[in-house]
Amino acid sequence: IPALKAIIAKLKATGGTCHMMGLLSPGGVHSHQDHMVALAKVLSAAGISVAIHAFLDGRDVPPSSAKGFVEKFEQDIAPLGRVSIATVSGRYYAMDRDTRWDRVSKAYTAMVDGSGPRGATALEAITASYAENITDEFVLPTIIDGFEGMKDGDGLLMANFRADRAREILTALVDPAFDGFVRDRKVDFCCRLGMSEYSAALSGFMDVMFPSDELEDTLGEVVSRNGLRQLRIAETEKYAHVTFFFNGGSESIYDGESRILVPSPDVATYDLKPEMSAPEVTDKLVAAIGSREYDLIVVNFANPDMVGHTGVLSAAKIAVETVDNSLGRLEAALKKVGGVMLVTADHGNIEVMKDPKSGQPHTAHTTNLVPFILVNGEVASLEVGQKFALSNGCLADVAPTILTLMGLEQPPAMTGHSLLTLAQAGEDRATA
The missing domain is CATH 3.40.1450.10 (BPG-independent phosphoglycerate mutase, domain B)
Structure with missing residues (x-):
């Protein structure tokens, strides 16, 4: 080298x-x-x-x-x-x-x-x-x-x-x-x-030693190239994830991309405040949705990962309840404007809080399958009475699915495929 x-x-x-x-x-x-x-x-x-x-x-x-x-x-x-x-x-x-x-x-x-x-x-x-x-x-x-x-x-x-x-x-x-x-x-x-x-x-x-590869045709780049507006929002602990990491390891900001950073709470460890800044993030999200200013909004709720890392089960319960409440508020806001929401993760954590072998608190990520949930699938369908759902897939399929929902063409650099399917009764989620 x-x-x-x-x-x-x-x-x-x-x-x-x-x-x-x-x-x-x-x-x-x-x-x-x-x-x-x-x-x-x-x-x-x-x-x-x-x-x-x-x-x-x-x-x-x-x-x-x-x-x-x-x-x-x-x-x-x-x-x-x-x-x-x-x-x-x-x-x-x-x-x-x-x-x-x-x-x-x-x-x-x-x-x-x-x-x-x-x-x-x-x-x-x-x-x-x-x-x-x-x-x-x-x-x-x-x-x-x-x-x-x-x-x-x-x-x-x-x-x-x-x-x-x-x-x-x-x-x-x-x-x-x-x-x-x-x-x-x-x-x-x-x-x-x-x-x-x-x-x-x-x-x-x-x-x-090992310079970064330049990734082309990331989701944000495709959205920007089509003249659409996007918002990236998270609290401090996950801000890099919705900006630097989501843009393929690039610090550049695309045309039409806005960013909102909400400070994370000043506590020694997040089991002391498992709600973190999710309520404040959600307040800003609801306002952004209501403004109808953005075609795509990317948010990362930090609680399941950051509180999961503490290994404190009682705090984990509060963290999950907090995010659940936030998702409910977002669903209500999206219904008012005819929007669609996808919910997923790139790894597990909070679903395992105790190591089954050692009995110690489990503080690490997991490789369990993660959910991929479509909310307001009926809004995405062009035909009355139809509703979209999701088939199972992998993380590479998330961006193509979003592009399909937005009516944008998938670039060749994306090797995944859209997971949208016509729903059967009660069907709205998949695993990735």
Whole structure:
């Protein structure tokens, strides 16, 4: 990989350490610890010292599983030499995406200054946290004995491949104009490298191992090209999903695309406010529907995922009730204007709140089939007395189905197909 060879050359020239950070987990959602092992092998073989800043998971994997993952990781790096874990930090601190800079600053201070709680080993730090009933996600940024902080001439390597939860900590580390919190010290890195492109702003400061593919003919692009108006709306926790991710990993805004961001509640964890900002999002949605200004509205209700990640069943019930109430309000608003609604998800979570094997709270995503529900199907039919329903399919079929409802032609780049069918009695949903 040319970009990796380049940072090796720069680190050899400065004699600096490569600080590799990332989610040390086999979850595969933001990263994979096997990638971190592979990168460490390449760097170590080139004579580069590697300090690992391990972000602990507990969301995409069981909440108290980091100890086993760290044990496996340490076994994998033991033969390498020059590679050691320098800090451990729960992702709550190191991978925030809601501008909770008080959290991010703790991870920053531990990594940059080597300042904060200390542990003799990574495993000892995790074990001590478990003794205090602190699960992986919430482990305080902890410095492992022997690490004294970053220094000028060192290199930075981010092993996460997903963008949204890598941006804040990277911005604090590499952006000279960052002002989210006061940095007592800034590191003059000789090189900065990421697994992928995290944002247009960060690309100005970092090299990339695997540049993003440019996706063409996304749903939003097709809608825009046809001169139609669209709205993207979500609270902070899911805003990137209806904008950056929904636009194929692009930060550009299409012609005719409007956006509404509703702040997520300022709480430590969302089981403390499982309603989140769904009522406020719904208020704005009802107004947008009533305005008849938009041909397509895309919304993401954060509750089922974010509250599902807490593993707290009582809060999950409130979260589901809240979203159910919001969907009822949207259905009523759509009926007034002759609109149609599709309800779906791209993964499961809140439907499993307890691990059937371990009995622990279940905090991770699931691969269960998700619903695909058509509301007001009779409105979409051109013939009186007919009603559309949906056949079963996959996520690739969602965009073609929407285009069919909007009367737009499906581009060749979309390989799925419309799931619209004429309904039988009582039929209005499918699985995807």
